[in-house]
Amino acid sequence: MTRSTSVSLWEELVTSALLGTDRRTPPRAVMAQGGEAPVALLDAAALHTVRRRAGLLPAPAAARPEPAARDDRPLLPEAACDRLAQLLAGRSASSAGGRRSAAPDLTELLPQWLATANEQGYRPPPPLLPALLDAARARTDLRPRVLAFAGARGLWLARFNPEWRFALRSASGQGVPLPETTDAEAVRRLWEEGLFAERVALLTAVRERDPGDGLALLSGSWATERAEDRLMFLDSLRTGLSDADEPFLERALADRSRNVRATAAELLSALPDSALAGRMAARASSCLGMDHSGERPAIAVEAPHECDTAMQRDGVPPTPPTGRGNRSWWLGQLVAAAPLSTWPGRFGGRTAREIVALPVMDGWREELHAAWCRAAVRQRDAEWSRALLGAPGIPSEAGPGTSSLAERAKLLTTVPERERADWVAEFIAAHGLSEAFQLLGVCAVPWSGPLGGAVVDALGTARDTGGYPWSFSGVMGLAERCLDPSEAGRLTLLTGAADGTGSSPSGAGGYWSEAFQRLASTLRLRAAMHRELTSPPPDKAADPGVRGP
Template sequence: MGEPQLSESGAAQKRPGTAETAPWGELVAAALLGVERRTPPGGSVGALLDAAAVETVRRRAGARPAAPHRRTEPAPDDPRPTPPKAAGRRLSLLLANRAGGGTATTGGGRRGPAPDLGELLPQWLAAANARGYRAPVAQLPALLDAARARTDLRAETLAFAGPRALWLARQNEDWKFALRDGVQRRIPEGEEHEGEIQRTWEEGLFAERVALLGALRRRDPGAGLALLASSWQSERAEDRLMFLDSLRQGLCPDDEPFLERALTDRSRTVRATAAELLAALPGSALAARMAARARTCVAQNHVTGAGPAGIVVEAPHECDADMQRDGVIPKPPTGRGERAWWLCQLVEAAPLRVWGERLGGRTPGQIVALPVADGWRDDLHAAWCGAAVRQRNADWARALIGPPTAPFTEGPGDPAKLLSVLPEEERGAWAAGFIAVHGLSEAFRILGVCGVPWPLPLGRAVVDALEIARDAGSYPWSFSGVMGLAERCLDPSDAERLEPLAAVPDASETESPGAGAYWAESFQRMVATLRLRATMLAELTPEP
């Protein structure tokens, strides 16, 4: 391209055949389409390039200076100590292999005998948090990336990362989840900071507002409720639902008036959530209304002569407007009868103490043992199971789940949910008794709600059941889920006990081809994982 011609004064002169001041859009269009399809301004390629150069300089020279941005505040301090050096190196290794890259595989896609490092990361984080460590600064980005990809890591990661995770999340869109899920968010205390809290509530991102409300509810439920009430009418329906769910933190009778008003909300999901929260308050007016309705449906039969006592059920014949206002959903799921559906919702929302009064002062165990007339037993028991889980009532959960030695049948309630209501020690003992009698075929969900590490009796019951399954020639692939749980949940001291099982057994005529080698490989991986977990815990021990 030729140089622009200059006059004696230095001013640029129009060269013959060039465009003077063609609009920028015309220049771009001509350049994109090409001179074969559109005559460029000035009539030639050279003229087009000259005009583009002049226009570029003019546009840049005419740009206004950008307004200065407020300088970013430094990241907050975190006074907690960092883990020992060996533990820090272990964390780097676990983060590098969090997607399973550290798991060796054998032919056919099998995992091989090496531990799965990605599955040990949650335990490492939990152990580090229990010891009061904070994340090394250099590892914060990798930790947040891991938590972004795996929601099961978020709570422990954000506790470990501390306030600096929230600071980083405000700088990087990819980590915005931390503002919503940040369990360590700091709420400034004192009257002088009330304006700051209100400003965040009014101007902050939605994720920041949810985090603020949740943290404030944990510290001061009344203040959190007042903050939510101040803007409730102007919030979007989907936002009202998320904010209302935050009231589960510190739910108390003082929340009842607000929740009662939410029963008339425009959004059906908001109304349903408000009804669920009110039902979790046994002394609420909604719970009393549900109890009154449930009493008309369930009663003790009139015993005549020597006949046994029992329960009779008369399910609702309609779902009226008042029931729907209190959260009863009128349309049942596919395959479910309307009356049974309405009955279960009423009984599940009624306080469980109602039934002792209604059924002759009996205990939960005695009530559950009563026969139920006309085939209503499963529906009634399923509703009681839901109520026991919702109200966290261990007596009812214990009665409904029954002894672990009872014949196993697909009952109306979820045994894993009922088991989660019981104290942790009792959970482990019940699960151990269940496995000793019934084996592992139905134990996976039950094991998932037991505390980690498993109590020694539960761990021994699981190992014994695995050994029995192996010796019986069972397909080892059927127990891969339990094996994976055992790697993460057995007490590390069980490694020595498992050592003999890691040898390849002699093949028997009844076992599947290759099953013995697979069982041995699985036990080898379990032993290696338990020993690695023991090493991890030792590395996290504070250095002298």
């Protein structure tokens, strides 16, 4: 039987099977064998399948892929390898009725484990790379840490599975093998031929060594880059941002991509001596002034009446989001982009704290303070952040600072870590945990002693005053990841006293006991994880049971 005849017969068999032998009689050669049509069709298909497989010619071998780049980082210790496999296979523990059990939630410990492994400079065992990439595909929050840990081999492996394509487009660039940034030819070749993640990592590395060289690298290919790539490359200029970047960023204000224009304007507004910052300062100053007509000085506001083309070129969107008025939107954009150094001179030499304490006329206070909050975060100005935060122990509505917890959380990121933790600890001591979730999320991990103590004390108070642990589930989840493991001893005491004591309502004590048990066991597990990753390897030479070479 020739190949063409074989293919034609197979196609006829398939057609008869799809339509049914009642509607499409099998080929005559099949029916000639005798028997009922359905049976004859199946017999012929089985025979033909064997013939097709037996006659299959081997395909030409594909080119072997280039091997992955060498990874000289030390391999994980054996105990840490076992722990990683456990975390990757872990699931949230639950008990009857949907309640969480007292067992730790392994999936929530993976980010911290990865962070420590990266700090120690380990590389992963190759058999676990697929599971690591699968975890990063499912959880975007894991991707930067996973890609840093997976390194060059993980990036190489991602090329062979479409589901891991995110790794090739990742903007983190961590773990990507890079040439020496002083090797101009190797840098040029990777910039022209590399994957997106490699190019982002390269630009960041060059910027860290010499911001001018990084800017020249980006400028050379800027016109040919895709809009989404231009946006990510432009974001890399935050590394080493200086006045030398201003001409390039000014040209980017005319980019055809709205997002690129907005990012360029934001970067320029972070340069207090830039022309854009000066233009914004002039516009914002014309909107704000002192009013001395009342019993005490106040800030008078005259918001813009239009958003002209010059404002739009400088990054002010003419159309506000739904629910925002045009004038308040434009005012907020101008004030947020103006250098904070503008305001002491505008308000009679007052300090940031004194300016924030001034009354604002005609109901503009909330809008004005929100814009100053954005400016303080953008310009990383700790003095203005402290003024806008206000005192942690004073009710937000009674203080001079912002009352928004989201704004306070962002402002806290501009002050030193210890000061940040102390502020949040005082806030919790004064107001409890019900409003502290966002604030706790920006504190350094593990939480400092005063902050961790304030959280544990507040949880104990919540139990004693009749609360239920699920009312604080967000804080409890953070505590599992962020409390110092040394707090496990205090939690053990709370665990023993929680059931059947205090003023908890009937049945609540058991829930609290279970929650504190889980929290304590999670802290002990985190301590074990840390030891596995940071303990020095055993000295085999000192072991009399180990023979030399």
